[in-house]
Amino acid sequence: MSEATAPKVFIAGKPVEGVHEVHEHVSPISSYVKVFGALLVLTALTYGVSYMDLGNASLPVAMIVAFAKASLVCMYFMHLKYDDRYNVFVFISTILFVAIFFTFTIFDLMQRDAVNPEQDTFFRANFGEAFGFQPPEPPEGAEAGGHGHE
Amino acid sequence: MSAIATAEHPEHLAHHFDTLEQQAAAAKLGMWLFLATEILMFSGLFLGYFIIRMFYPEMVLEAHEYLSKTAGGVNTVVLITSSFTMALAVRAAQVGDQKNLIRNLIFTIGFAGVFMVVKYFEYSAKFEHGMLPGKFYHAWDHGYYIEGLPHIFFGLYFCMTGLHGIHVLVGIGVLTWILLRAKKGEFGPSYYTPVENVGLYWHLVDLVWIFLFPLLYLVR
Numbered sequence: 001m002s003e004a005t006a007p008k009v010f011i012a013g014k015p016v017e018g019v020h021e022v023h024e025h026v027s028p029i030s031s032y033v034k035v036f037g038a039l040l041v042l043t044a045l046t047y048g049v050s051y052m053d054l055g056n057a058s059l060p061v062a063m064i065v066a067f068a069k070a071s072l073v074c075m076y077f078m079h080l081k082y083d084d085r086y087n088v089f090v091f092i093s094t095i096l097f098v099a100i101f102f103t104f105t106i107f108d109l110m111q112r113d114a115v116n117p118e119q120d121t122f123f124r125a126n127f128g129e130a131f132g133f134q135p136p137e138p139p140e141g142a143e144a145g146g147h148g149h150e
Numbered sequence: 151m152s153a154i155a156t157a158e159h160p161e162h163l164a165h166h167f168d169t170l171e172q173q174a175a176a177a178k179l180g181m182w183l184f185l186a187t188e189i190l191m192f193s194g195l196f197l198g199y200f201i202i203r204m205f206y207p208e209m210v211l212e213a214h215e216y217l218s219k220t221a222g223g224v225n226t227v228v229l230i231t232s233s234f235t236m237a238l239a240v241r242a243a244q245v246g247d248q249k250n251l252i253r254n255l256i257f258t259i260g261f262a263g264v265f266m267v268v269k270y271f272e273y274s275a276k277f278e279h280g281m282l283p284g285k286f287y288h289a290w291d292h293g294y295y296i297e298g299l300p301h302i303f304f305g306l307y308f309c310m311t312g313l314h315g316i317h318v319l320v321g322i323g324v325l326t327w328i329l330l331r332a333k334k335g336e337f338g339p340s341y342y343t344p345v346e347n348v349g350l351y352w353h354l355v356d357l358v359w360i361f362l363f364p365l366l367y368l369v370r
Contacts, residue, residue, distance in 0.1 A: 091186070
């Protein structure tokens with residue numbers, strides 16, 4: 001079998017040699033330990049920040065930390081950093097479609113009043129009474145919400 | 151006449167693939183497509199959360215105080231640790247370290263079990279206090295008067311954590327299957343696709359929790 005007749009084997013569009021081995025990237029244990037440490041620190045950070053009164057900034061801060069953690073898990077634990085580009089493409093397009101789903105639905109709900117002013121009233125009025133939700137009045141001196149029991 | 155036919159045929163190579171690497175890449179692409187559907191499924195619940203938060207911010211604010219931050223925090227650490235041991239298990243399979251593969255799989259299953267035990271205590275506390283979804287909500291019988299629409303919030307809470315909990319249980323199932331196969335010595339540097347794909351699934355379960363925890367338990 002000469003060089004000229006041997007067909008090349010392609011993976012992800014690239015010719016590969018040594019076709020009977022799997023050549024995936026093996027990360028050193030130390031990189032996993034570092035990522036694990038970073039995830040724990042970020043968890044402590046979200047937990048700590050939740051006790052501070054950040055007002056409206058609270059949601060964006062929590063989301064930024066969550067996205068940072070998610071990126072670490074995806075890139076290092078799920079090997080996307082070293083992986084086939086096709087898998088990265090699948091993942092990124094999923095996130096893109098989730099973003100479209102969120103944006104358009106929220107946009108619709110926010111703008112609905114402009115078209116039909118009664119829409120909002122209808123939505124709210126029926127929401128509370130659904131399932132026959134009729135909470136009794138709290139008795140005198142009873143603790144009225146807002147204070148966690150744990 | 152291909153170069154492959156003349157070479158020795160590897161044990162795990164299915165006939166319709168040219169190489170082990172091609173086979174592994176195909177399996178992994180399939181797994182990522184499955185994970186995409188999982189992300190899209192959970193995204194519906196997350197969108198529900200954001201809509202309810204947008205229209206009834208005070209409801210989420212009042213009711214979320216009744217979730218145990220400690221239990222949620224402990225479970226976050228447990229799940230991240232299990233993701234770490236899973237990543238180490240995949241690495242052990244890649245380098246052919248049989249002992250560490252089995253040990254890390256056992257750790258991962260153990261942490262998943264701890265997660266479910268904490269979840270069990272959290273859920274039983276909610277059941278006891280009548281903090282249940284929709285028409286089952288009766289926390290006022292137990293002396294809790296949560297303002298707003300807590301029955302909607304707890305509906306959301308049980309749907310989101312419940313679907314995630316089912317994923318953890320399925321994870322325990324598939325991890326046990328992988329553990330049994332690993333004990334038979336089926337995995338090594340040339341064939342570890344099942345370990346890797348179950349690992350990807352397990353990391354996704356962790357990813358969902360990374361977003362669930364701050365949104366339900368922490369954010370004001």
